[in-house]
Amino acid sequence: MRAAVLREHGEPLDVTEVEDPEPEPTGVVVEVEACGICRSDWHGWQGDWDWLGIQPQPGQILGHEPAGRVAAVGEDVTNFAEGDHxxxxxxxxxxxxxxxxxxxxxxxxNPMPLGFVEPVPGAFAELVHVPAADHNLVHLPDGVGSVDMAGLGCRFMTAFHGLAHRAPVEAGDWVAVHGVGGVGLSAVHIADALGANVVAVDLDDEKLSKAVELGAAETVNAGEADDVPGAVQALAGGGCHVSVDALGIAETCRNSVLSLGTRGTHVQIGLTTSEEEGMVGLPTDAMVMKEIEFVGSLGLPPTRYDEIFRMVARDKLDPSAVISETVTLDDVNDRLSAMTDFGTEGIPVIDEF
Incomplete structure (x- = not known):
């Protein structure tokens, strides 16, 4: 099969032929019909996250946002069959x-982050193996395409978990989203669907315009505002109920916390870069005085995907609205390189392998 293989951090992935995977007894092999290209892939490509123990090593196939059809099934798998979407x-x-x-x-x-560690080669490939399939895999509802479901990826479902479960957002709340790349735009769309008033914050006017299309009520260009948290608080009438750091740098994390009103909740979705190495200074005194909560959000339990599917079926959520473009496997290096300077908008998805 064809796959995009990491040879050296920061160097172009090697799109080449590799051996097809075979299913373990409890695993399945999925024929990948679509796979998102995520900023997390960029981090892995750059060699970040060694402090988390998930730095991909040479020989790793990257890619972790796939959807497709079951191609082969292990002997102990009971809930999936060949051809399942x-x-x-x-x-x-x-x-x-x-x-x-x-x-x-x-x-x-005992986590196994797809595409980041050796036991689970990723989905920038024609085929991907999924261990513990009965636990991990999710049946897709009828009538949805793999490209749209690849848009769920890690970004959409992590934003959904953060706003629907970890915060959670209520109708009428003010929600700030700091950084409106793929996960930030997902958060804007989800918060709007949950009935919130959204303030989108970014340096890029085009991304802010996209955020408005997806439901943002207000925007703040962080490059033009002298006091980003102050600008957000003013728009929200004194402070947000929920604020999201969707980027993962020290500045956006602090700005998010400082955008909150009393008893507000900060949701950390973005993971940090090699500059922070997982450590960010916080305004702890302000957090104490205002009883601010700080919560993290990582993915979504497989058992709760149906919550998103029900909202999609009723046209309350549309993961495809966050997809910016479809590309081929041969384009993956160009898309990863563009992320170095934040040159992508929304979620690029590979649909040709």
Whole structure:
């Protein structure tokens, strides 16, 4: 099969022929029909996240936002058959730990982040193997395409989990979203669907315009505002109920916290870069005095995908609205390179392998 293989951090991925995967007894092989290209892939390509223990090594196939059809099934798999249309969560679990067994498989005690560690080669490929398939795989509803479902990816479902479960957002709340790339635009769209008033914050006017299309009530250009949190608070009438850092740099994290009103909730979705290495200074005194909560959001438990599907079926959510373009596997290096200077808008999706 063809796949995009990491040879050296920061150097172009090698689009080449590799051996087809075979299913483990509890696994399946999925023929990939679409796979999103995510900023997390950029981090892996750059060699970030060694402090998290998920730095991809040479020889790794990247890619972690696939949808497609089951092509081969392990002998112990009971819930899936050849031809089933499926989505593959990026944060694969073992299905046996306490977190998985209590419905929190997104925070498995033995995580297997697809495309980032050697046991789970990624989905920038014609085929991808999914371990513990009965636990990890998600059946897709009739009438949806793989490209649209690849738009769910890690960004859309992580934003949904953060705003619907971890915050959670209520109708009429003011929600700020700092950074409106793929995950930020997803958060804007989801917060609007949940009934919130959204303030989108970014440096790029084109991305802010896209945020308005997806439901943002107000925007702040962070490059033009002298006081970004102050500008957000003014628009929200004194402070937001919920604020999201969708980028993962120190400045956006602090701005997000400082955008909140009393008893507000900060949702951290963006993971940091090599500059922060996972450590960001916070205005802790302000957090104490205003009783601000700080929560993280990672993926979505497989058992809760149906919440998104029900909203999609009723036209309340449209993951495809966040997709910016479809490309081929041979375009993956160009799209990753563009992310270095934040030169992508929304979610690019590979649909030709």
């Amino acid at each position: 499926v989505a593959v969560p990026f944060n694969l679990g073992d299905g046996t730990c306490m977190q998985c067994r209590t419905g929190h498989g997104n925070t498995c005690e």
